[in-house]
Amino acid sequence: MTYDEKLQNVSVLGAAGKMGSGILLLTAVEMTNLSFKPQNKGKTFVINAIDLSDEGLAGIMPYINGQVRKIAEKQTVWLRSVYEDRADLIENSEIIDQYIFDVMNVIRPTTAMEVAYRSGLIFEAVSENPDLKVKILSQIDKNNPNTPWYFTNTSSVPIKLIEEKANLKGRILGFHFYNPPAVQKLVELITTKNTDPIMVDFAYGYAKGIRKIIVPSNDIAGFIGNGHFIRDGLHGINEAKALTAKYTWPEAVYMINKVSQDYLVRPMGIFQLMDYVGVDVMKYILNVMDPYMPDEDLHSDILNRVIELGITGGQLSSGAQKDGFLKYERDQAIAAFDPDTKSYVNFTDFAEKCDDALGKMPDGFMSWKAVIRKKNKDEIFTAFFTNMKAMNSLGAKLGLKYGACSNAIGQKLVADGVAASSDDVNTVMLTGFFHAFGPVNKYFD
Amino acid sequence: MKNLRRKVYMAAGYNTISMGTGRKEFNPKKERPGLEEYLIEAGQGVLTQIDGGAKSVDESVLGNFMAAHFNKQGNLPGFFPMIDKGLEYKPATSVEGACGSGSLSLVSGIKSVLAESAEVVLSMGAEVQNTVKAIYGADILAYAGWFKKRKKGHAYFFPGQFSDRAGAYFAKYDRDKARKGMAQWYANAIENARLDPTAQEYHNTHPDPYGLSFKSEPNGKVFVDNLNYMDCSKVSDAASGIIIASEEGLKRIGIDKKDAVEVVGYAQVIRNITEDPTELTELKAIKTTIEKVFQSTGLSIDQIATVELHDCFTIAGILTVEALGLAKPGEGCDFVAKGNTKRDGILPMNTTGGLIGWGHPTGGTGVHQAVTIWQQLTGKTGKAQINISAERPYGMTINMGGDDVTINAIIYKKGE
Numbered sequence: 001m002t003y004d005e006k007l008q009n010v011s012v013l014g015a016a017g018k019m020g021s022g023i024l025l026l027t028a029v030e031m032t033n034l035s036f037k038p039q040n041k042g043k044t045f046v047i048n049a050i051d052l053s054d055e056g057l058a059g060i061m062p063y064i065n066g067q068v069r070k071i072a073e074k075q076t077v078w079l080r081s082v083y084e085d086r087a088d089l090i091e092n093s094e095i096i097d098q099y100i101f102d103v104m105n106v107i108r109p110t111t112a113m114e115v116a117y118r119s120g121l122i123f124e125a126v127s128e129n130p131d132l133k134v135k136i137l138s139q140i141d142k143n144n145p146n147t148p149w150y151f152t153n154t155s156s157v158p159i160k161l162i163e164e165k166a167n168l169k170g171r172i173l174g175f176h177f178y179n180p181p182a183v184q185k186l187v188e189l190i191t192t193k194n195t196d197p198i199m200v201d202f203a204y205g206y207a208k209g210i211r212k213i214i215v216p217s218n219d220i221a222g223f224i225g226n227g228h229f230i231r232d233g234l235h236g237i238n239e240a241k242a243l244t245a246k247y248t249w250p251e252a253v254y255m256i257n258k259v260s261q262d263y264l265v266r267p268m269g270i271f272q273l274m275d276y277v278g279v280d281v282m283k284y285i286l287n288v289m290d291p292y293m294p295d296e297d298l299h300s301d302i303l304n305r306v307i308e309l310g311i312t313g314g315q316l317s318s319g320a321q322k323d324g325f326l327k328y329e330r331d332q333a334i335a336a337f338d339p340d341t342k343s344y345v346n347f348t349d350f351a352e353k354c355d356d357a358l359g360k361m362p363d364g365f366m367s368w369k370a371v372i373r374k375k376n377k378d379e380i381f382t383a384f385f386t387n388m389k390a391m392n393s394l395g396a397k398l399g400l401k402y403g404a405c406s407n408a409i410g411q412k413l414v415a416d417g418v419a420a421s422s423d424d425v426n427t428v429m430l431t432g433f434f435h436a437f438g439p440v441n442k443y444f445d
Numbered sequence: 446m447k448n449l450r451r452k453v454y455m456a457a458g459y460n461t462i463s464m465g466t467g468r469k470e471f472n473p474k475k476e477r478p479g480l481e482e483y484l485i486e487a488g489q490g491v492l493t494q495i496d497g498g499a500k501s502v503d504e505s506v507l508g509n510f511m512a513a514h515f516n517k518q519g520n521l522p523g524f525f526p527m528i529d530k531g532l533e534y535k536p537a538t539s540v541e542g543a544c545g546s547g548s549l550s551l552v553s554g555i556k557s558v559l560a561e562s563a564e565v566v567l568s569m570g571a572e573v574q575n576t577v578k579a580i581y582g583a584d585i586l587a588y589a590g591w592f593k594k595r596k597k598g599h600a601y602f603f604p605g606q607f608s609d610r611a612g613a614y615f616a617k618y619d620r621d622k623a624r625k626g627m628a629q630w631y632a633n634a635i636e637n638a639r640l641d642p643t644a645q646e647y648h649n650t651h652p653d654p655y656g657l658s659f660k661s662e663p664n665g666k667v668f669v670d671n672l673n674y675m676d677c678s679k680v681s682d683a684a685s686g687i688i689i690a691s692e693e694g695l696k697r698i699g700i701d702k703k704d705a706v707e708v709v710g711y712a713q714v715i716r717n718i719t720e721d722p723t724e725l726t727e728l729k730a731i732k733t734t735i736e737k738v739f740q741s742t743g744l745s746i747d748q749i750a751t752v753e754l755h756d757c758f759t760i761a762g763i764l765t766v767e768a769l770g771l772a773k774p775g776e777g778c779d780f781v782a783k784g785n786t787k788r789d790g791i792l793p794m795n796t797t798g799g800l801i802g803w804g805h806p807t808g809g810t811g812v813h814q815a816v817t818i819w820q821q822l823t824g825k826t827g828k829a830q831i832n833i834s835a836e837r838p839y840g841m842t843i844n845m846g847g848d849d850v851t852i853n854a855i856i857y858k859k860g861e
Contacts (some may be wrong), residue, residue: 073580076600090596091584
């Protein structure tokens with residue numbers, strides 16, 4: 001079966017979710033573009049957008065429509081050649097509208113999972129629950145006569161586990177997108193020893209088609225991305241906890257969030273990142289990873305407590321950030337949650353005191369936004385961290401400790417065989433998390 | 446020299462800022478002034494400079510290209526009383542000739558004064574086109590070409606047309622030297638725009654505009670084959686206005702002749718829009734217009750102090766240099782590359798940035814050109830002022846609609 005044929009009938013499970021809808025978008029566009037090839041004239045391409053929620057499916061269609069418009073607007077020069085023979089399509093606006101129609105026309109939103117029985121390729125993007133994944137994939141595989149391939153978007157569940165329990169025999173691989181899939185360039189590819197090499201070739205071709213960068217990761221729970229994020233997050237929580245000897249929890253959260261953002265020149269602080277991923281999702285991932293890491297204690301009492309109080313983070317379907325460890329106004333963090341009083345405390349109440357306690361920023365500081373497009377980043381960071389080392393402030397100490405911890409996590413991922421090299425770890429953090437420098441570096445030696 | 450049957454002057458010019466990408470205050474995501482606000486600012490900017498204000502104006506004319514699409518607005522003459530109540534129940538008209546609409550507004554005013562049907566005319570030009578994304582704006586601007594050829598045209602239709610002209614020029618002469626001339630044209634535009642606070646590129650601080658353009662190889666996969674972005678004028682929102690008056694009219698509005706420019710002569714030419722240009726490396730209608738205006742005025746290019754010409758694309762600037770007779774075909778690029786058209790060159794051109802540097806509010810450009818010449822010849826250009834010598838006292842504007850289709854050229858001198 002050719003690449004094009006494999007993509008003629010596809011299903012996305014969990015299509016209304018933030019990851020599923022992105023996978024749906026990218027794949028529908030790729031399928032539509034394939035349908036333009038002369039050899040595919042007259043063939044029908046179908047992608048089933050499957051989800052439990054009718055409301056969710058209705059909600060993602062405007063998102064898909066808007067995203068396809070953006071894609072079409074950037075590719076109008078090419079699209080004019082695609083629709084060259086259509087005498088009725090003259091202006092750019094007509095051509096863009098037609099392309100949107102063609103992509104939307106490939107998508108079949110439905111709550112009936114049975115339609116997946118006809119697909120040759122199935123993307124799984126349901127919640128991070130191993131039992132649920134196994135149950136759904138087993139059911140489809142028993143009823144699907146096409147011996148389909150399964151691409152799971154799991155960010156933590158070992159692929160081998162799903163493969164064995166759902167009896168998929170080499171027909172599943174991990175194809176882990178980063179949030180949001182339409183924007184993030186990175187995909188982690190995870191195979192098992194049984195994975196069909198033809199499927200792996202296909203995965204590389206598909207990644208190229210949707211313009212993603214693949215980083216292979218070994219099949220160890222958490223893989224590279226979450227392997228780093230989860231431990232990095234727990235370090236942040238523990239550092240905040242340590243600060244509570246002198247500061248309140250909201251103050252400690254504010255300080256560690258600031259240190260992990262400004263002192264490590266990251267796009268967001270660690271508590272904001274945990275909110276972005278979803279505090280509840282983080283717990284799911286911890287639950288999946290913990291049993292596989294006997295030497296580590298991958299859990300957090302505070303995280304559990306916050307979730308029990310109904311604090312989840314994550315995003316609204318509009319894309320707006322929901323409140324988590326931090327409270328947001330127009331996606332800007334403005335307050336920190338206090339589990340004791342079950343309420344948010346505004347930064348303005350304590351920011352000045354905490355900033356004074358952290359001390360002045362080391363010389364050479366540049367924000368992530370200012371530095372990310374610079375060509376001489378290494379030079380900038382070398383000077384910045386050298387200055388940080390020469391300081392005795394609380395902020396500098398916490399920053400250096402944080403950087404060293406991130407470095408150790410990166411090296412552990414290589415030592416444990418999760419990543420083939422420190423370059424792979426760095427690529428994941430640079431492209432999947434938009435860090436300005438990879439965790440494995442010499443700045444914190 | 447063949448005199449016009451009556452002396453015609455221009456004075457009291459006003460330009461709004463040319464708003465669009467490049468200006469610090471431009472934010473496409475925020476609500477911005479519309480056509481109405483631009484008309485009010487430019488119109489009142491003119492009227493406050495004349496005695497009697499709107500009461501002194503006999504009629505008004507507006508050059509605009511595509512308000513019907515960019516702003517969903519037609520029947521534009523009805524906006525003049527919005528500028529000032531004193532314009533209500535008086536004659537007004539609007540004219541359209543694509544990007545040449547502004548100079549059609551000027552010519553309409555000149556004709557009214559010559560016909561003695563008006564002593565004072567308010568001539569304006571305006572376009573507000575950042576209302577749509579560039580890819581849809583390209584559809585609207587393509588109406589300046591023949592719609593029956595739109596299907597085979599480029600997504601960015603007009604850049605596509607002038608890319609073809611540049612490609613033919615590259616093939617016939619020398620690509621490298623042509624691109625050097627085009628890059629120098631861009632560098633001059635930026636250098637001049639930085640001296641005019643109303644220019645769209647006023648805030649441009651790039652240390653090496655020439656290198657930026659020359660090193661940017663055109664990429665047909667994302668744009669057009671033979672032009673880069675620096676070779677193209679940007680999308681602009683702006684309005685300009687100027688008074689066109691007889692001697693009597695000047696007296697009425699209290700403007701001294703030395704603060705006005707006299708229209709020495711003008712020529713208007715059109716080319717058949719349904720026919721392709723016979724020679725892509727020549728702007729034949731522009732060349733014909735220039736010949737006619739020099740013939741009718743008895744002047745020559747050696748007497749011109751400065752030219753405001755229609756550089757919607759750098760290649761159009763180069764080809765117009767050749768049409769002016771300043772260089773042989775294929776050598777206009779060298780003439781520009783040598784610095785002859787810089788503000789301190791033999792013949793300074795587009796001294797406030799032209800379409801590439803100041804901006805190109807399509808239907809407003811012709812009027813903006815006249816305002817710049819009025820400013821230069823009367824010493825009102827501020828930091829962008831050039832030296833006007835007694836040997837070369839004349840100024841000239843060349844305004845083009847479409848691909849060398851609707852052309853106006855006007856020659857001016859300081860009033861005396």
